[in-house]
Amino acid sequence: MRLILLVFVVVSLTASAFAADSGDASVATGEAAIELGDSLARVNGIAIEREDFDRHLSRTAAYSKAAHKDTFALDLLNRLIEQELIMQYAAGIGLDVEREVDEEFRRLKADLTSAAWEIFLNENLFTEAEFRSALRLKFNTDAVRDHVTAYLDGQVEHVRARHILVPQLSAARTVLRRLAAGESFSALAAEFSLDVTTRDYGGDLGWFIRGELLDQNLSDAAFAQAVGEIGGPIATRLGYHILQVMAFARRSIEAGRRDFLADNIFRLWLDAQLESAEIILNLEALSADGAAKP
Numbered sequence: 001m002r003l004i005l006l007v008f009v010v011v012s013l014t015a016s017a018f019a020a021d022s023g024d025a026s027v028a029t030g031e032a033a034i035e036l037g038d039s040l041a042r043v044n045g046i047a048i049e050r051e052d053f054d055r056h057l058s059r060t061a062a063y064s065k066a067a068h069k070d071t072f073a074l075d076l077l078n079r080l081i082e083q084e085l086i087m088q089y090a091a092g093i094g095l096d097v098e099r100e101v102d103e104e105f106r107r108l109k110a111d112l113t114s115a116a117w118e119i120f121l122n123e124n125l126f127t128e129a130e131f132r133s134a135l136r137l138k139f140n141t142d143a144v145r146d147h148v149t150a151y152l153d154g155q156v157e158h159v160r161a162r163h164i165l166v167p168q169l170s171a172a173r174t175v176l177r178r179l180a181a182g183e184s185f186s187a188l189a190a191e192f193s194l195d196v197t198t199r200d201y202g203g204d205l206g207w208f209i210r211g212e213l214l215d216q217n218l219s220d221a222a223f224a225q226a227v228g229e230i231g232g233p234i235a236t237r238l239g240y241h242i243l244q245v246m247a248f249a250r251r252s253i254e255a256g257r258r259d260f261l262a263d264n265i266f267r268l269w270l271d272a273q274l275e276s277a278e279i280i281l282n283l284e285a286l287s288a289d290g291a292a293k294p
Contacts, residue, residue, distance in 0.1 A: 040077055042280040043084040050285060053080065059125045074283075083137055085273045090140040093147065097139035104135055148269045149262040155250040157210070161222045162203035164188055164242040165195045172233035172240040179230055185244060194239060203244075207251065211265045218243065 039047040057076055090097075109117055121131065162185060166172050175188055186202035193199035205213070213219040215236040225231045225245045233240040253261060 038285070040282050040285050041081055042278075043081055044088060044278050046084055046088065048077070048080050048084065053077065055125065055130065056080065077281075081279060082270060082274070083141075085270070085277055086141050086144050087137065089273065090144050093144075095140060095143050095147075097136060097143055100139045101132060101135045104139075105132055145262065145266045149265050152253050152258055152261055152265070154252075156253055157223075157248065158207045158251045159209075159222045159248050160207045160246045161205050161225075162189070162244050162246060163195070163198070163205060163218070164193045164203050165239050166192050166242075167194060167239045169233055169240055172242060175242050176230070176232065179242070185230075204246075207249070209253070209261065211268050212261055216268070 038050050040050055040053050041048040053076065057073065060076065061072065112120060120126075121128065126134070164175055164185070166175060171192065175192055178188060179185060189199045189203035193203055195203070198204055208219065208222075210219055210223060213222075215238065217236050218234055218241055221231055221234045221241075221243055222245055225243065227245050227247060230242065230244045232242040234243055
């Protein structure tokens with residue numbers, strides 16, 4: 001039997017985000033470098049040890065889609081950092097998932113014979129303690145996600161806005177001049193906008209909440225503007241946007257949107273945790289074959 005419990009969250013850190021030379025043995029946030037010794041990282045003072053990293057690497061390397069082992073090793077370190085931040089937050093708000101962990105552990109073990117259970121653990125490189133830890137991470141991650149996104153079940157502030165997306169700053173300035181001269185927003189959207197899903201509808205983005213749009217800059221700008229105000233140019237990875245807010249309202253979120261929104265909100269929350277955390281790295285400890293150096 002080959003089963004594996006994967007509870008990793010989406011990876012967002014990259015080597016450039018570490019702002020560190022991979023040849024450095026330690027990276028500090030602050031005035032003085034902090035030596036990590038054998039640890040691969042320290043997250044708000046909590047170490048990610050080489051032994052734990054190597055166990056995760058052995059357990060998951062066969063499932064990697066990374067083109068290079070070094071890339072997978074770095075991705076794995078990113079994931080472990082994110083997991084540590086989730087666990088720290090769970091502890092900080094007093095989450096207790098031990099009853100759920102115990103119940104799920106007993107249920108899974110009861111579904112197998114004693115011999116089959118040992119085969120499962122051996123094939124997936126788990127000890128019972130490690131398997132419990134994986135379950136604990138899963139339940140804590142779900143609970144933190146629910147905590148962070150609980151407000152989506154109530155009335156949530158929405159904005160309705162329309163936009164015109166153009167590829168160059170000069171084009172954005174042209175659109176702004178023509179709007180100032182009194183030309184129709186809808187007509188200019190039809191003429192200029194690169195957004196094929198909205199340009200034939202006056203550039204209408206519909207109703208959305210914070211964190212719903214693909215680019216946070218555009219969402220932030222919409223919530224910062226007044227009704228009727230035309231703003232921009234707003235630079236995003238897609239180009240330059242001219243944005244007009246049409247209305248604000250507190251509305252319920254339709255059932256079909258909630259899961260998608262919860263994923264986005266949780267990702268944004270985790271990005272904020274990464275941004276504010278003290279993360280010290282020891283990238284030198286990652287060897288060329290993708291494992292931690294001895």
